[in-house]
Amino acid sequence: MRSFARPTLKDVAELSGVSEISVSRVMRNAPNISSKMRKKVEEAAAQLNYTPNRLAGALASKTTDLLAVIVPSMSNSVFPEVLDGIDSVLNSTRYRTVLGISHYDEHREEEIIRDLLSWNPSGIIVAGFEHSNVSRQILSDFANPVIEIMDADGTPIDTSIGVSHEKAGILMAEHLVQMGYHKIGYIGAWGERPSRSVKRREAFEKRLSELGFPLSARQIESADSAVLLGKDACATMLAQQPDIDAIFFANDDLVVGAYIHCMQEGISIPDQLALAGFNGLPLIDAMPMEITTIKTPRFEMGTAAAELFLERMSLDQPTTKGDKVSMPLDLKIGQTT
Amino acid sequence: MRSFARPTLKDVAELSGVSEISVSRVMRNAPNISSKMRKKVEEAAAQLNYTPNRLAGALASKTTDLLAVIVPSMSNSVFPEVLDGIDSVLNSTRYRTVLGISHYDEHREEEIIRDLLSWNPSGIIVAGFEHSNVSRQILSDFANPVIEIMDADGTPIDTSIGVSHEKAGILMAEHLVQMGYHKIGYIGAWGERPSRSVKRREAFEKRLSELGFPLSARQIESADSAVLLGKDACATMLAQQPDIDAIFFANDDLVVGAYIHCMQEGISIPDQLALAGFNGLPLIDAMPMEITTIKTPRFEMGTAAAELFLERMSLDQPTTKGDKVSMPLDLKIGQTT
DNA sequence: CACAAAAATGACAGCGCTGTCAATTTATTT
DNA sequence: AAATAAATTGACAGCGCTGTCATTTTTGTG
Numbered sequence: 199m200r201s202f203a204r205p206t207l208k209d210v211a212e213l214s215g216v217s218e219i220s221v222s223r224v225m226r227n228a229p230n231i232s233s234k235m236r237k238k239v240e241e242a243a244a245q246l247n248y249t250p251n252r253l254a255g256a257l258a259s260k261t262t263d264l265l266a267v268i269v270p271s272m273s274n275s276v277f278p279e280v281l282d283g284i285d286s287v288l289n290s291t292r293y294r295t296v297l298g299i300s301h302y303d304e305h306r307e308e309e310i311i312r313d314l315l316s317w318n319p320s321g322i323i324v325a326g327f328e329h330s331n332v333s334r335q336i337l338s339d340f341a342n343p344v345i346e347i348m349d350a351d352g353t354p355i356d357t358s359i360g361v362s363h364e365k366a367g368i369l370m371a372e373h374l375v376q377m378g379y380h381k382i383g384y385i386g387a388w389g390e391r392p393s394r395s396v397k398r399r400e401a402f403e404k405r406l407s408e409l410g411f412p413l414s415a416r417q418i419e420s421a422d423s424a425v426l427l428g429k430d431a432c433a434t435m436l437a438q439q440p441d442i443d444a445i446f447f448a449n450d451d452l453v454v455g456a457y458i459h460c461m462q463e464g465i466s467i468p469d470q471l472a473l474a475g476f477n478g479l480p481l482i483d484a485m486p487m488e489i490t491t492i493k494t495p496r497f498e499m500g501t502a503a504a505e506l507f508l509e510r511m512s513l514d515q516p517t518t519k520g521d522k523v524s525m526p527l528d529l530k531i532g533q534t535t
Numbered sequence: 536m537r538s539f540a541r542p543t544l545k546d547v548a549e550l551s552g553v554s555e556i557s558v559s560r561v562m563r564n565a566p567n568i569s570s571k572m573r574k575k576v577e578e579a580a581a582q583l584n585y586t587p588n589r590l591a592g593a594l595a596s597k598t599t600d601l602l603a604v605i606v607p608s609m610s611n612s613v614f615p616e617v618l619d620g621i622d623s624v625l626n627s628t629r630y631r632t633v634l635g636i637s638h639y640d641e642h643r644e645e646e647i648i649r650d651l652l653s654w655n656p657s658g659i660i661v662a663g664f665e666h667s668n669v670s671r672q673i674l675s676d677f678a679n680p681v682i683e684i685m686d687a688d689g690t691p692i693d694t695s696i697g698v699s700h701e702k703a704g705i706l707m708a709e710h711l712v713q714m715g716y717h718k719i720g721y722i723g724a725w726g727e728r729p730s731r732s733v734k735r736r737e738a739f740e741k742r743l744s745e746l747g748f749p750l751s752a753r754q755i756e757s758a759d760s761a762v763l764l765g766k767d768a769c770a771t772m773l774a775q776q777p778d779i780d781a782i783f784f785a786n787d788d789l790v791v792g793a794y795i796h797c798m799q800e801g802i803s804i805p806d807q808l809a810l811a812g813f814n815g816l817p818l819i820d821a822m823p824m825e826i827t828t829i830k831t832p833r834f835e836m837g838t839a840a841a842e843l844f845l846e847r848m849s850l851d852q853p854t855t856k857g858d859k860v861s862m863p864l865d866l867k868i869g870q871t872t
Numbered sequence: 873c874a875c876a877a878a879a880a881t882g883a884c885a886g887c888g889c890t891g892t893c894a895a896t897t898t899a900t901t902t
Numbered sequence: 903a904a905a906t907a908a909a910t911t912g913a914c915a916g917c918g919c920t921g922t923c924a925t926t927t928t929t930g931t932g
Contacts, residue, residue: 254918425821484762591888
């Protein structure tokens with residue numbers, strides 16, 4: 199039995215000679231407190247080193263200052279950046295983040311959703327529109343804001359903030375064809391589990407076909423996206439189809455690996471092979487050559503989601519469903535295409 | 536007023552015709568429950584789609600299933616990997632992580648500690664031994680496990696799990712001198728705020744001096760460690776002191792930037808300049824050349840911390856202070872030294 | 873200065889659950 | 903079958919706080 203010998207409201211009330219509820223009001227900065235009262239209570243609280251028990255407060259008020267956040271992965275900088283964005287907005291507020299990592303597994307996501315919601319968070323942020331049916335049901339029933347981030351091509355349960363991966367695919371298809379590449383390959387990772395990368399690739403392929411140059415090679419790795427994986431995948435694809443003249447990668451770490459592979463093998467970029475990535479990770483800024491990519495606003499999706507959450511919390515009707523925010527993509531044309 | 540029309544224990548109790556406490560027992564898998572009872576209750580719970588309110592449970596039992604985790608940064612893969620490690624252990628348990636990011640700021644760390652502890656977590660994981668006096672006091676008074684991760688050179692408040700940064704500095708000093716480098720530079724970042732990097736550098740410098748080749752150049756950047764920063768910092772150092780023959784970097788992303796700089800500038804590695812990093816980030820595995828670095832067990836520090844936490848929670852006396860765990864470092868000698 | 877209105881404070885119940893211990897039922901022993 | 907032990911179930915209070923509404927004090931007005 200762990201002991202929390204922490205002082206309670208009662209202790210502060212007794213020491214300062216006022217009622218518990220008044221102490222509660224002072225601690226919460228409620229209105230209509232005389233400065234005399236405030237001073238008395240604050241002194242007593244300081245003397246006892248009192249910290250409110252938020253659990254009790256949350257139970258009594260039926261509101262927690264917790265925001266549940268479920269990310270699919272921590273293995274590249276995408277979601278840490280999103281979390282950083284969320285935190286940057288929340289850290290000056292009373293809200294804290296409760297974290298879950300789903301590892302791109304719908305079933306685990308469902309468990310985590312269930313578990314996190316049992317803490318009665320004031321809202322929940324999840325990635326994408328892809329959830330198990332049960333998850334979707336639970337989230338629909340949840341009385342507080344549900345914010346789906348990262349994607350913009352789909353119907354949100356409540357509110358979504360993200361980018362259009364379809365648009366990204368189309369954008370890149372048009373760019374590559376326009377630059378004169380006709381034998382184009384695609385390399386993905388993670389077994390393409392987040393459906394938004396599937397959407398992106400399919401839109402990419404569709405647009406390529408429309409433009410008359412259907413995809414020449416497609417390779418989806420099951421491992422996590424990583425620089426090394428991109429290097430190997432690129433080598434494999436080139437070995438199988440040496441006539442490929444451009445490759446679009448599902449993530450920037452892959453394209454960096456491919457770039458390094460080409461440097462090592464003396465493959466001239468973009469003459470022999472053009473390379474393009476996705477996300478605009480900080481990593482690519484350091485490469486000797488500017489790498490073509492589509493920048494996604496990861497940190498900003500985090501901040502936007504957190505701000506939207508705060509906004510909803512400040513309304514009378516936080517229950518009112520929100521809408522769908524599509525954030526801009528930025529095709530950064532570098533020297534690799 | 537947000538409504539949680541969620542069913543409660545009482546609802547389940549009424550539907551199944553038993554007492555609330557029995558429902559509670561079934562939900563918690565308490566011992567001594569007849570299978571008849573279990574079945575009845577579980578059916579009723581399923582029918583109502585009942586989820587326990589952990590807030591109430593936590594208040595009543597004075598134990599939460601929350602573990603507070605405060606990391607200093609999300610801007611490179613170090614702490615995401617640690618979090619991933621923590622999560623990998625915790626996700627099969629009932630414990631959840633409440634996250635705070637201190638941005639290497641003691642004052643903010645203090646606020647976050649205060650805030651997170653008000654949720655009565657069952658434990659807290661913080662980075663390093665460097666805390667404000669108030670933080671240290673609060674953590675000492677905290678009745679549950681306090682685990683300080685990342686470092687091993689210091690006195691833990693309660694328990695620590697980390698690597699010896701002093702040893703790392705010494706290791707690298709010896710390696711570089713042994714390989715024949717005598718004009719050695721050091722490049723750091725983040726304004727060297729986490730004290731463990733200071734310790735590492737100082738041990739490095741001390742050992743170099745002892746070996747007769749004191750540090751020739753030292754450059755501490757104030758920005759966050761990043762590939763691009765390493766590139767620029769390396770360029771600056773070489774411009775100022777072209778005779779430097781080896782550089783030890785505070786983090787691998789810096790060394791990768793420097794490596795790319797050298798490739799771009801035609802500086803031959805390791806003949807003209809030797810490079811060594813720290814951490815063993817996945818990033819360096821993809822470079823055309825094996826980069827010398829000291830691998831730190833980041834994911835493992837996360838798992839070890841979480842396991843230690845679980846172990847403490849399963850004891851009768853989780854209050855008993857733990858000890859100090861020093862995890863091994865791995866000097867990976869590559870082709871850049 | 874009397875009186876209404878506004879501000880400040882307090883009493884009380886209860887949020888949804890669990891710890892404790894008592895009461896009941898079932899199993900075991902002689 | 904009676905007596906005892908063990909397993910199962912329940913009653914009750916209370917965790918530490920806040921919502922609601924009642925009460926007291928202060929302020930403002932004619």
